[in-house]
Amino acid sequence: MKAIVYYKYGSPDVLKLEEVATPIPTDDEVLIKVHAVSINGSDREGLIGKPLYARLGGLRKPGHPILGSDIAGRVERVGRNIRQFQPGDEVFGELPGYHGGFAEYACAPDKTLARKPAGMTFEEAAAIPQGGVIALQGMREKGMVQPGQNVLINGAGGSAGTFAVQLAKLYGAEVTGVDNSGKLDFLRSLGADHVIDYTREDFTKNRKQYDLILDVIAHRSVFAYRRALKPNGTYFVVGGSVATLFQILLLGPWIRRTTGRNVRILVVPQNRKDLIAITELCEAGKIIPVIDRRYPLSEVPEALRYVGEGRAKGKVVINVVDK
Numbered sequence: 001m002k003a004i005v006y007y008k009y010g011s012p013d014v015l016k017l018e019e020v021a022t023p024i025p026t027d028d029e030v031l032i033k034v035h036a037v038s039i040n041g042s043d044r045e046g047l048i049g050k051p052l053y054a055r056l057g058g059l060r061k062p063g064h065p066i067l068g069s070d071i072a073g074r075v076e077r078v079g080r081n082i083r084q085f086q087p088g089d090e091v092f093g094e095l096p097g098y099h100g101g102f103a104e105y106a107c108a109p110d111k112t113l114a115r116k117p118a119g120m121t122f123e124e125a126a127a128i129p130q131g132g133v134i135a136l137q138g139m140r141e142k143g144m145v146q147p148g149q150n151v152l153i154n155g156a157g158g159s160a161g162t163f164a165v166q167l168a169k170l171y172g173a174e175v176t177g178v179d180n181s182g183k184l185d186f187l188r189s190l191g192a193d194h195v196i197d198y199t200r201e202d203f204t205k206n207r208k209q210y211d212l213i214l215d216v217i218a219h220r221s222v223f224a225y226r227r228a229l230k231p232n233g234t235y236f237v238v239g240g241s242v243a244t245l246f247q248i249l250l251l252g253p254w255i256r257r258t259t260g261r262n263v264r265i266l267v268v269p270q271n272r273k274d275l276i277a278i279t280e281l282c283e284a285g286k287i288i289p290v291i292d293r294r295y296p297l298s299e300v301p302e303a304l305r306y307v308g309e310g311r312a313k314g315k316v317v318i319n320v321v322d323k
């Protein structure tokens with residue numbers, strides 16, 4: 001099969017289109033012919049090998065040569081223990097370890113896959129999984145956002161952020177979106193009531209406080225996040241510098257005990273239940289997977305360059321099968 005591979009961490013220039021062996025599903029896996037795959041922050045992190053957790057699979061060189069986590073496609077073969085799906089089914093979901101998707105075929109266990117709704121295109125379905133599930137957990141399942149609450153999304157114009165802004169608005173919150181200057185109008189168009197340009201203003205230093213913060217790209221001290229929270233407020237981080245994550249892990253429980261402010265890492269396991277829940281909201285038209293650009297498989301390097309230059313608004317989707 002054709003795949004976009006890389007053998008060292010670096011810029012999009014290290015990515016190459018190559019012929020590689022088609023993966024063989026285990027007894028507990030499904031082989032999927034990939035139609036579309038979307039780009040997430042995890043792909044960029046895996047490409048450059050930063051933050052350090054992006055090197056968990058391989059410290060010096062990538063543990064897996066193919067990036068790409070969120071796929072939509074058609075089941076080609078199923079392992080002998082798979083009951084949920086059969087060849088021909090249209091499915092979508094996250095790949096384990098966030099890799100393997102920039103390819104014509106990929107294998108996944110059935111538990112992170114769901115049936116693609118008939119009224120949804122492969123592109124739309126591929127745009128939902130990782131970002132949608134993070135946002136659902138951060139806003140609704142764990143964040144339990146309430147009408148009238150002040151919610152801030154840091155990194156609001158990317159994959160998880162665009163879903164989070166829409167969900168927070170859907171549940172009646174007053175939403176502040178933080179991203180670069182080129183994405184602020186876009187955030188307003190998604191419903192953000194207030195926007196902050198991270199290149200000009202530090203949201204932890206403007207004396208405003210929030211009930212709920214979802215941060216996809218944390219790099220400050222844990223005390224800065226505490227400062228931005230109302231008493232009893234919650235700050236969830238899903239990605240960012242390892243130094244910040246360690247601080248939160250070590251000092252978050254103490255901050256919680258002494259101030260009532262909940263500063264913690266939000267771990268979001270890949271799962272079908274949340275995937276179906278966020279997809280149902282998309283099907284009902286309550287939120288939308290926002291697709292900025294589309295590229296063919298051979299142009300994954302260009303797609304990742306576009307994302308890396310800070311230009312992507314929402315999702316960038318790779319069409320693996322010509323439409």
Ligand SMILES: NC(=O)c1ccc[n+]([C@@H]2O[C@H](COP(=O)([O-])OP(=O)(O)OC[C@H]3O[C@@H](n4cnc5c(N)ncnc54)[C@H](OP(=O)(O)O)[C@@H]3O)[C@@H](O)[C@H]2O)c1
Pocket residue numbers: 040041042044045130131134154155156157158159160161178179180198216217237238239240266267268269307308309310311312
């Ligand atoms: N916790 C978990 O269980 C879990 C599970 C899966 C994934 N993750 C992590 O969750 C994160 C998800 O990110 P994503 O896919 O939403 O990323 P994304 O699509 O890359 O979006 C990140 C957004 O943040 C913006 N940004 C960059 N620097 C910023 C700054 N200093 N302040 C504010 N915004 C900034 C980016 O804008 P520019 O274009 O200007 O860079 C971009 O719009 C990743 O780190 C991933 O590894 C966590």
